[in-house]
Amino acid sequence: MQVKKIMACAASLLGRRDLCGWLEGEGGVDEDGLRRDAEQMLRCYNLTENEAALDYIPLRKREKVCSDGLIPFAALSHTPAEILAVYGESGEKLPFRVTEEGIAVRRGSAEVYYRARPAVKEAEDDSDYPNGERFLALGTACEFALMEGMLDRAAELDARYKDALAAAAKSKCVQTKARRWI
Numbered sequence: 001m002q003v004k005k006i007m008a009c010a011a012s013l014l015g016r017r018d019l020c021g022w023l024e025g026e027g028g029v030d031e032d033g034l035r036r037d038a039e040q041m042l043r044c045y046n047l048t049e050n051e052a053a054l055d056y057i058p059l060r061k062r063e064k065v066c067s068d069g070l071i072p073f074a075a076l077s078h079t080p081a082e083i084l085a086v087y088g089e090s091g092e093k094l095p096f097r098v099t100e101e102g103i104a105v106r107r108g109s110a111e112v113y114y115r116a117r118p119a120v121k122e123a124e125d126d127s128d129y130p131n132g133e134r135f136l137a138l139g140t141a142c143e144f145a146l147m148e149g150m151l152d153r154a155a156e157l158d159a160r161y162k163d164a165l166a167a168a169a170k171s172k173c174v175q176t177k178a179r180r181w182i
Contacts, residue, residue: 001126001127001130001132001133002123002124002125002126002127003042003045003121003122003123003124003125003126003127004023004123004124005133006045006127006133006136006137006140007023007038007041007042007045007123007140008020008023008024009133009137010041010044010045010137010138010140010141010144011023011041011141011144013137013138013141013157014141014144014145014150014153016037018030018034019034019037019038019041022034022038023038023041023123038123040144040147041140041144042121042122042123044139044140044141044143044144044147045121045136045140046118046120046121047143048136048139048140048142048143048161049118049121049127049128049129049136050117050118051139052129052132052135052136052139052165053081053115053116053117053118053128054081054117056165056169057129057132057165057168057169058081058115058116059078059115059116059117059118059128060084060113060114060115060116061076061077061078061113061114061115061116062111062112062113063076063077063111063112063114064109064110064111065109065110065111065112066108066109066110067103067105067106067107067108067109067110068107069104069105069106069107070099070101070102070103070104070105071102071103071105071110071112072101072102073101073102073103074102075102076112076114078114078116078117078118078119079116079117079119080112080114080115080116080117081114081115081116081117082114082115083096083098083103083112083113083114084113084114084115085112085113086103086105086110086111086112086113087110087111087113088106088108088109088110088111089108089109089110094106094110116128129168131168131171132168134164134168135161135164135165135167135168138157138160138161138164139161139165141157142154142157142158142161145157
């Protein structure tokens with residue numbers, strides 16, 4: 001879903017019909033004030049998506065790359081938060097070491113499995129969570145309420161946000177790592 005639509009949902013949750021309408025392209029009376037509020041809402045969205053990815057619902061990625069003994073982080077399409085595993089051409093797990101420059105691993109083709117940090121989004125970008133509009137809108141609204149000093153509303157939204165995150169983590173629409181029992 002597009003970030004701007006999630007921001008409009010968050011504005012609606014806060015009762016900000018003026019901001020919701022402005023984000024949907026309807027215009028408004030105080031254009032400068034609405035633009036400032038939309039910029040703040042975008043910062044809140046990026047904080048929420050980052051928190052969700054790093055603390056609750058990790059964005060896991062797999063990429064095939066070629067190694068000359070070091071795979072630079074720039075060779076990966078997303079910024080890694082944690083390298084989970086590196087696999088060889090035939091699927092065997094390879095020993096690796098994370099350095100300041102990248103991932104030290106033997107030469108040859110490798111597949112890197114990692115947790116990614118979401119990129120900073122603009123309003124026209126798409127979310128990294130295609131089915132996460134509910135928890136992202138609630139989290140964005142909660143952050144916005146905190147920044148605006150609406151502490152009671154923020155506490156209420158935070159409880160709903162945490163419940164939505166828990167439901168999304170259990171849902172099959174968001175990929176999470178399955179537990180294995182031995």
